[in-house]
Amino acid sequence: MLLTPQSVELLAPVGTWDVLEAAIGAGADAVYLGGKRFNMRLHRTDTNFDDEKLARAVKYAHAHNVRLYVTVNNLISEQELPGMREYLKLLNQIQPDSLIIQDLATLQLARDMNITVPLHASVMMNTHNEHSIKALMDYGVTRIVANRELTLTQLTLLKQRTGIELEYFVHGDMCVAHSGQCYHSGIVFGQSSNRGRCLKPCRWPYQLVDTTTGQTVAANDRGPYKLAMKDMCMYSALPQLIQSGVCSFKIEGRMRTADFVSRIVKVYRRAIDRYIADPAGYTLDMADWQELSEYRTRDLSTCFALGNPGASSIGYTGEREPRFFSQAVKEASVAAAISLSPVTVTRTKSPNPANRPRPQLAVRVACPDSLTSALQNGATIAFIGGEAFKPNKPWTLTDLAAAVSEANNYQAKVIVTTPRITMEREIGEAEQFFNSLESVKPHGVMVSNSGMLRLAQQTINIPIQTDFSFNLFNHHTAAWLKANGASKATISPEATYEQIAELVKNSPLPLEMIVHGAIEAMVLDHCVPSAVLEGTATYPCHHLCSEKHYSLLDSAGERHDIAIDQYCRNHILFAKDLCLLPHLPALMSADINHYRIEGQHYTPKLVGLITALYRTELDKLAAGDNYTFDKTCMNRLTDASPRSLGIGAFRYRISR
């Protein structure tokens, strides 16, 4: 396709009015900014636009023939829904050129409220496969801000397969973890990166240690900042970027100054214009390249755009970190639990607690022995499949069929799961897998992203559950999931007790809650051990993970185990496993009837112990009379667990 000046949009970040004028003056085609509410940059009170200023900014941008996008990329709690409706109404009146959204609820709200402003899917939606894109297009999304883990080649493929407009971060600060799937800040500090309040645990210093011995393994340590991504800079690869079919080049930095933004916009503007005027005659402008480099914050990298960058994308020394937002802390232990006063629930479904159905207990397991152990000890549902963390092997079709027949013996259900991140390889495998399910006959499937939900709905005819990765925070999201084929959903691990109680009351879907197990703080396409020990990316990979288990040790002495799956993704676990056993009475009083144990990082024996403990307590509670919690079982649990036990987001009254 021939290039025209309209083929590419240069999109600049704006935090204040000064920056708005500067970005437009420097030649931005479009700008994006947030209001005072519901956006991803809420730490700074002096940035972002109030309602009146937003309206003026739209007028100002339009008067200069510049498009203006408003970020509404935040998860919405139940209590915030009325505020979000009001805000959408206002935005529809002032008519910016798009709303950049995150929560699936916004899709539903926008449809219900006849919002005429086009919708763009924020990078926080973690959109990385064509089925997700199609699911979003069904709701009027006209553009996606693509995952930062996608390469230009993958972007071209997505563009060809869906025809959607693609926006990509080309310059600035990056996350090392998959966007919208990082729970570290939210669970530890009660300030969620999915709600604009990230305190950046990825910028903490860490040691890489052998999980078994606890000893440091990096002989020639490159430096302690093992997760500190360098800044993205696509300037040197601009021709490839333009030819990839990405239409909007996004500069990161809504808290940056006018000088900073204007400098970057000018440099990219000149390069884009020169390239489009004469692509074959284009050369890199060394002076401009020098300028970008001279005024850089961190060192620069093309990140994933040209392939997995491995160690080259990490600033190990921390020398160029502009500032820090927190230091590592000891995660909240079970002892730190605040006492939860059971909420008052207006019971509509089960007026008498004694008459309620037996609480469901689901257990996710990694191997056939663990499955047996869970079923023997009272699990009513077992989740199997999806990511296989080394040294476990993926479940074969034969294993799965055997698991289903075993569960049938216990009148229990087997639900097969699919990976959280599904790019082309995983999608290709999933299509084939779904086709094979007729012979396996599982009782259901659990999916982890909107693309897999759509694929499952279209190709198989068994109940579909959605996993925690959908970041379910409010009942409109549950309604969206239901409308798109889900029959059960999982609550976000960042939600606190108060928030869960409110959500369960209003949800149109049965909701499951994770109450025990190893919880993933981050999921990375970056392989930490390979990068630290060998300076490589996933390719070439010397399979370090087949010999040893690795962990990251932080300055508070907390050990974060790295679980590596069959796709080489690194799943960084919290130092403490979640344990809400003492809180079951409060959860039952909030009408939660579906409980889950994440047992895939446990031995079969431990899976059995935990399943039995939860089964016993839940049955005692369901029986209804004079429940007392046997505190000695906490000691047994603590002694048997590979990590110490904590309470996750339940440390907080409200997750912010």
Next chain:
Amino acid sequence: MAGINPAHVENVIKNNHRGVIHLHQIGILQLTQNLDDAVRGFKAGLAEAGLTANFHYLNADGAVSDLPQLAEKLANQTVELIFACSTPAAQAAIQLAGTIPVVFTPVFDPVGAKLTQSMDKPGGKATGVAGMVPAAAKVDFIRELLPSAQTIGILYHTGDSNALLEVSNFKQAASTVFTLIDLPVDQAEDLSALPDKLPANLDALFLPIGRVIEENFASVAYYAEAANLPIITSHAPNVPSGALGALVANHYQLGLTCSVKAAQILAGTQPETIPVGLVDNPEILLNAFVAANLGIELPLTLLAKAAEVFE
């Protein structure tokens, strides 16, 4: 706003007499946009005094090492005066060759930072308004906010000269009122082990100014909450992020007061004779959400006086 300043009047008269508006060239050297309220106050004050100016605003965006280069750039633009926000910005501005006058704020220790010889007689090319709230006022504030508090831990970064100065001032003002416990931190990572340092009998934490503690405040707040400890901070943005309260200078007001000194200089007064101003009306910030979590009732008298109460 201070009363009518003779220099303002003089300027207004001068401008009117000329029949033309004299356009001043004023440089602004900013360390971070966090301090831009001071710039707004400064500009508003000059406008109110009838002065028109072309402002050359340069912001280092937190990069202290860029400041000398940016100051040089302002000098090349032949500005008549530099308004420098923060100690490193002021230092970069006075280190310029030549005689460009400097008006600074919110510098905590102008004498210690070698910007002036004394507060009353600066003696060089710089004057301004010091941003440190007097320690005695902070002590009174803590007593009013936490009437039963007896033992206060002072958590500060040992590598920060401003922090050390405030610690010493605070100790002087508070030693007869509270039992004070020193909680020095040598590097940011030390905050990870904060619980090991906190004595059991502590009633509150006081945080003097200082970048390392301010930036990593989330970790301090995390541990303080777990220990049920209220935090009194010196950095306004820490209040909405989890401190119970603060008594801080209003940056807009500091800028406004600086504009009076700038107007005097533009009217011909030498900066060496213009005394450095002090914070005279610090404002109270409170966090009601934190108070509720800690089970503390915020005194009505303070609520009435507070400039902002965060929910």
